[in-house]
Amino acid sequence: xxxxxxxxxxxxxxxxxxxxxxxxxxxxxxxxxxxxxxxxxxxxxxxxxxxxxxxxxxxxxxxxxxxxxxxxxxxxxxxxxxxxxxxxxxxxxxxxxxxxxxxxxxxxxxxxxxxxxxxxxxxxxxxxxxxxxxxxxxxxxxxxxxxxxxxxxxxxxxxxxxxxxxxxxxxxxxxxxxxxxxxxxxxxxxxxxxxxxxxxxxxxxxxxxxxxxxxxxxxxxxxxxxxxxxxxxxxxxxxxxxxxxxxxxxxxxxxxxxxxxxxxxxxxxxxxxxxxxxxxxxxxxxxxxxxxxxxxxxxxxxxxxxxxxxxxxxxxxxxxxxxxxxxxxxxxxxxxxxxxxxxxxxxxxxxxxxx
Amino acid sequence: xxxxxxxxxxxxxxxxxxxxxxxxxxxxxxxxxxxxxxxxxxxxxxxxxxxxxxxxxxxxxxxxxxxxxxxxxxxxxxxxxxxxxxxx
Numbered sequence: 001x002x003x004x005x006x007x008x009x010x011x012x013x014x015x016x017x018x019x020x021x022x023x024x025x026x027x028x029x030x031x032x033x034x035x036x037x038x039x040x041x042x043x044x045x046x047x048x049x050x051x052x053x054x055x056x057x058x059x060x061x062x063x064x065x066x067x068x069x070x071x072x073x074x075x076x077x078x079x080x081x082x083x084x085x086x087x088x089x090x091x092x093x094x095x096x097x098x099x100x101x102x103x104x105x106x107x108x109x110x111x112x113x114x115x116x117x118x119x120x121x122x123x124x125x126x127x128x129x130x131x132x133x134x135x136x137x138x139x140x141x142x143x144x145x146x147x148x149x150x151x152x153x154x155x156x157x158x159x160x161x162x163x164x165x166x167x168x169x170x171x172x173x174x175x176x177x178x179x180x181x182x183x184x185x186x187x188x189x190x191x192x193x194x195x196x197x198x199x200x201x202x203x204x205x206x207x208x209x210x211x212x213x214x215x216x217x218x219x220x221x222x223x224x225x226x227x228x229x230x231x232x233x234x235x236x237x238x239x240x241x242x243x244x245x246x247x248x249x250x251x252x253x254x255x256x257x258x259x260x261x262x263x264x265x266x267x268x269x270x271x272x273x274x275x276x277x278x279x280x281x282x283x284x285x286x287x288x289x290x291x292x293x294x295x296x297x298x299x300x301x302x303x304x305x306x307x308x309x310x311x312x313x314x315x316x317x318x319x320x321x322x323x324x325x326x327x328x329x330x331x332x333x334x335x336x337x338x339x340x341x342x343x344x345x346x347x348x349x350x351x352x353x354x355x
Numbered sequence: 356x357x358x359x360x361x362x363x364x365x366x367x368x369x370x371x372x373x374x375x376x377x378x379x380x381x382x383x384x385x386x387x388x389x390x391x392x393x394x395x396x397x398x399x400x401x402x403x404x405x406x407x408x409x410x411x412x413x414x415x416x417x418x419x420x421x422x423x424x425x426x427x428x429x430x431x432x433x434x435x436x437x438x439x440x441x442x443x
Contacts, residue, residue, distance in 0.1 A: 012374040020373055078371040078378060106369035106380040128367055128382045157429035170385045 017296060019063035019240075019286070021255035022072050022075055023268055027088040028260055032112050032148040034137070036218050038176060038269070040083060048212045057261040057278070062092045064277065068098050068258060068332050071282040073103045077235065079130070080105035084274040085260075088115045097127050100274075106130035114153040117159035125167035131240070133172045136199070138180065139187025147180050147218075158329060161195050171226030172240045173199040182224030190235070201228055202238040203340050204317065207325050209271040219336065229347035231292070236344075237317055248302035248318060252295040256286065263334035266295050269321035295320075298330060305331050315348070316341035357431040358407040362440040364398075372399060378437055388437060392416075394430050403441075 107129035138144030143155035159338035192199035263273035275285035306313035320330035411424040
């Protein structure tokens, strides 16, 4: 990959508010029940202080999703992520994915992998997405299934990795570092190495998009995060795509997100809707929503604001959407941001690495 | 060697022109190719044929026909090697 030229052109687009990335949550339904899932649905065992809000509208139809694809293509979006929930459980997943391919998107499919058997792997090989990004919740069935609460899922995911490897599909693995998995990080790296896949470790947990804090109960220990940040050569973050150096992240500038009901969001974690595709075109929303303009301006000021408020800020992969949900302020570091930044800085300094 | 009319864009290559530069994503080998301005013109206008492309390069970049052809052929060969162009 011509990484630097690619990052440069994407950065230029982001700075010009031309989104090269978009994501669609096809459904909140899922075959697993991950305890930290941030979707606004009740998974098994999640303790909410309020009932899950009603969706307020029916899910997008296949025809509406195809219309969205046409609009995203007209907006020159290149990378399209199909996510969920579990996108593969959507009854029209294959039709949607094929429609996206015909429109020239580089497809990213976020999946838990547990539904990928031989037949599904064959269809994926035929579809040829740019990549699959698969969550790994443990190096052992006990750990993975303590998180996703479905017996037998770990073995199926391991088999899926094998099937995808045989078909030479590009796979990125992603592991959210929770207290459940914190002692198995080496084992997870070994799984990634076995298949030759890159793995990304995300030290952040996100409150649910309906504002519930239960995911934070799974936070990893300080010691585990220190080990994570001290380990050499690990990818920290939740995406194989590098950010835009000039601004904090691509929220509202380089990417946009559409939920299963057609609500448009500045990113997948920003729960506030800035419009709905049933009332306006994506282009109209992207160019006309005053809230997006405010978020863009805030995001451009963020690196300086954060640096002024906390000397460790550059170590934490700050997420303004997470802060907005937890604290009501997208420019204030959460306790989790501060903790991650402090530990990561200490690990870097102890290793004698430059900031 | 590139021969006009005998190649087509690979349908497994996703692409968009972003900020004036074509970005090509090869979905079989995951290669990402970011193309310069001249290459972007060639890629975008590929279906119009080499003659038309060369005229447009000359008009847009004020270069001689010989230079335009030499650069275009070199770039087209690179696209064939990268699998972005396939025989028809």
